[in-house]
Amino acid sequence: MLKDARVGGWGARLIGIGLALGFVALILLATGAPPFQAISLLITGAFGSTRKIVDVIATSVPLLLATSGLLITFAAGLWNIGIEGQITLGAIFTVGALRLFVDSGAPPGVAILVGMIAGMIGGGLWAALAGLLKIYGGVNEIFSGLGLNFVATSATIWLIFGPWRRPGVGSMSGTEPLPPEFALPQLPDMRISAWAVLLSLLGIALVYILLRGTYIGLKLKATGRNARASFVLGIPTSRYTLVAFVLCGLLAGLAGAVQVTAVYNRLIPSISSGYGFLGLLVAMLINYQVIWAIPVALFYAALIVGSIQLPIQLRLDSSLAGVLQGALVLFVLIIDGVRQRLRERG
Amino acid sequence: MEFDQLIIGLAGVIATASPIVFAVLGETLTERAGVINLSVNGMILLTAMSGFAVAATTGSVLLGFAAGMLIGALVGAVVAFTSITLRQSQVAIGFVLALMTRDLAYYLGSPFTGQNGPRVPPAPIPLLSDIPVVGPLFFDHDLVVYLSFILIAVTYLWLFRTAPGLVLQGVGERPASAYVRGVDVNRQRYFYTILGGALVGLAGPAYSLSIKAGWQGTISGLDGIGWIALAITIFGGWNPLRAATGAYFFALLQWLSLVLQPVLTGIPSQVLQVAPFPLMILTLLLVNFGSTEWVRRRLSALPEDQRRAVNALIRRLNVSPPSALGTNFRKQ
Structure with a gap:
């Protein structure tokens, strides 16, 4: 997708980033906040201590899993906006499976493994639904995805206030926590699970190999570049569309499973934490090139962790991080467009 | 008494649908020109916040709406x-x-969260509002709701009954032919993306200054409405009347989910609240599946008379988007 026009545009990309920072600085100035302090707090706030760096890495896990899934659907030319719901379904399936193991006496390792696999299945099924609606129903994946996101969220709320209610009365704080042994083991004295980090790196590595070096990846990309031509040339494009959705759903479901087993240890109303939509931004910012996924996901995770300091230190709303995350993509897209126009003219 | 409550409820449905009406009318115009503006959800939040902030600061509801339209137009301009x-x-x-x-x-609105601000005063229309049933349903609202009625009619007439409306249809359907006939396609697209943005920009203040007066930050309950508006635009087949009908239908479903809750005790309230979304997907399925590969293939295998009947049915359901929707236009 216009790749050659974009490769090597590092100067342009830096200009885009500079403009995004300038835009956020202007907003800060207009609201009477100290722009330099706020932006540096946003970026460096995440690196103040080992504990915060660990937080950044932990935050990047579900984001990276979501991004790697989305790189597959993007390769197939699909806008999988339903990823938020796929993460949510992953979390629901994981909690559901783990609940079966409570008081069963089964080894926790087995329970966690089954829970993670269940989560992947949940995400994969929800994504398959969007894929089937597109292929057999002609429903654009953006709209089915949005609808399914809402359905997934209300399913969570229904479970929290209904069948999985806390003993006594249900509350927005979520279901009763699962037994602590059903959580992924954490590193000593740190709120991070090496297993979760490993899974996210494995996910991105598999996507890299899939898209770079396999026949399936090639056909996926062909479907994405030009579906009609691919179909005429004998690629079953419907099948590859479905494959892309399911693969993305599996990774999104795994992200949901990680949210349960490594972060919350229960089901909460907004279990996907917006990582799906953020993953879409990351995928766009790296121009769908897999190798950049890890550093950019880490940077976006750092902005999230850094923004927690905003209200505490500067009494600013933490949503500023989202403004910067969006502005970066917006201005990089704009600068890309300007470069292409200039090239055409010159 | 039961009947009175029904009328009051339905009048509420008509009122709560009005911001969605603004949004779907704006998006319909933009998409008719061949541009899809996917940012509606954020636009409604941003214009709701800024409309409220401006109105609360200046004390003028009118300025609040003007600010909403201006910011909506600005976002439209960025998209264009x-x-x-x-x-x-x-x-x-x-x-x-x-x-x-x-x-x-959320960031800019945080100082205004929970503040008191002005709201659009109710304005029952004399005489008309006294008519039984029709009066309370349509003529006992505020100016925002009346404006939504007027804009439905104006947009419809503009699109299908005027010369510029015909040009607009051409720009979205056959940009190349429109260009050959001397239409500046990209200028038209700019115009309707900005105009559509301004209309979507009415939706935010319609919430924050009338339907759900105030600004509550993340718990304002407005997040998600814009995505629904996008789906309704498709449901409406890019026709202002059908799109508005979709908006009313959606508001009706939401109201029903509240009203029926105590009656249908077997069904959890969360299921009812979310009912519009599967219905929306189902509708998109109904209007689109006729044009998919596999249905076409199945149809060609049917005997002639059956095929004709099914085709006629599909054609009735089918709505096709402006052919050039989402594509760029370049002069060759």
Whole structure:
């Protein structure tokens, strides 16, 4: 997708980033906040201590899993906006499976493994639904995805206030926590699970190999570049569309499973934490090139962790991080467009 | 008494649908010109916040609406510039703006959260509002609701009964032919993307200054409505009347989910509240599945008379988007 026009545009990309920072600085100035302090707090706030760096890495896990899934659907030319719901379904399936193991006496390792696999299945099924609606129903994946996101969220709320209610009365704080042994083991004295980090790196590595070096990846990309031509040339494009959705759903479901087993240890109303939509931004910012996924996901995770300091230190709303995350993509897209126009003219 | 309550409820449905009506009318115009503006959800939040902030600061509800329209037009202009002039993907730019304007609303709005502000006063129309049934349903609202009625009619007539409306249809369906006939396609697209943005920009203040008066930050309950408005635009088949009907239908479903809750005790309330979304997907399925590969293939295997009947049915259901929707236009 216009790749050659974009490769090597590092100067342009830096200009885009500079403009995004300038835009956020202007907003800060207009609201009477100290722009330099706020932006540096946003970026460096995440690196103040080992504990915060660990937080950044932990935050990047579900984001990276979501991004790697989305790189597959993007390769197939699909806008999988339903990823938020796929993460949510992953979390629901994981909690559901783990609940079966409570008081069963089964080894926790087995329970966690089954829970993670269940989560992947949940995400994969929800994504398959969007894929089937597109292929057999002609429903654009953006709209089915949005609808399914809402359905997934209300399913969570229904479970929290209904069948999985806390003993006594249900509350927005979520279901009763699962037994602590059903959580992924954490590193000593740190709120991070090496297993979760490993899974996210494995996910991105598999996507890299899939898209770079396999026949399936090639056909996926062909479907994405030009579906009609691919179909005429004998690629079953419907099948590859479905494959892309399911693969993305599996990774999104795994992200949901990680949210349960490594972060919350229960089901909460907004279990996907917006990582799906953020993953879409990351995928766009790296121009769908897999190798950049890890550093950019880490940077976006750092902005999230850094923004927690905003209200505490500067009494600013933490949503500023989202403004910067969006502005970066917006201005990089704009600068890309300007470069292409200039090239055409010159 | 039961009947009175029904009328009051339905009048409420008509009122609560009005911001969605503004949004779907604006998006319909923009998409008719061949541009899809995906940022509606964030735009509604940003214009709701800024409309409220301006009205609360100046004390003028009118200025609040003006601010909403201005910001809506501005976001429309950004979409137009990046997608038409810079030829970036309309979906990408719209999605980024949807997220960014939402967070911008929460960030900029935080000082105004929970504050008191002015709201649009009720304005029952004399005489007309006294007519039984019709009066309370349609003529006992505020100016925002009346404006939504007027705009439905104006947009419909503009699109299907005027010369510029015909040009607009041409720009979205056959941009190349429109260009040959002397129409500046990209200028039209700019115009309708900005105009559509301004209309969507009415939706925000309609919430924050009338339907759900006030600004409550992330718990304002407005997040998600813009995505629904986008789905309703498709449901409406890019026809202002059908789109408005979709908006009323959606508001009706939401009201029913509240009213029926105590009656249908077997069904959890969360299921009812979310009912509009599967219905929306189902509707999109109904209007679209006729044009899919496999249905076409199945149909060609049917005997002639059956095929004709099924085809006629599909054609009735089918709505086709403006052919050039989402594409860029370049002069050769």
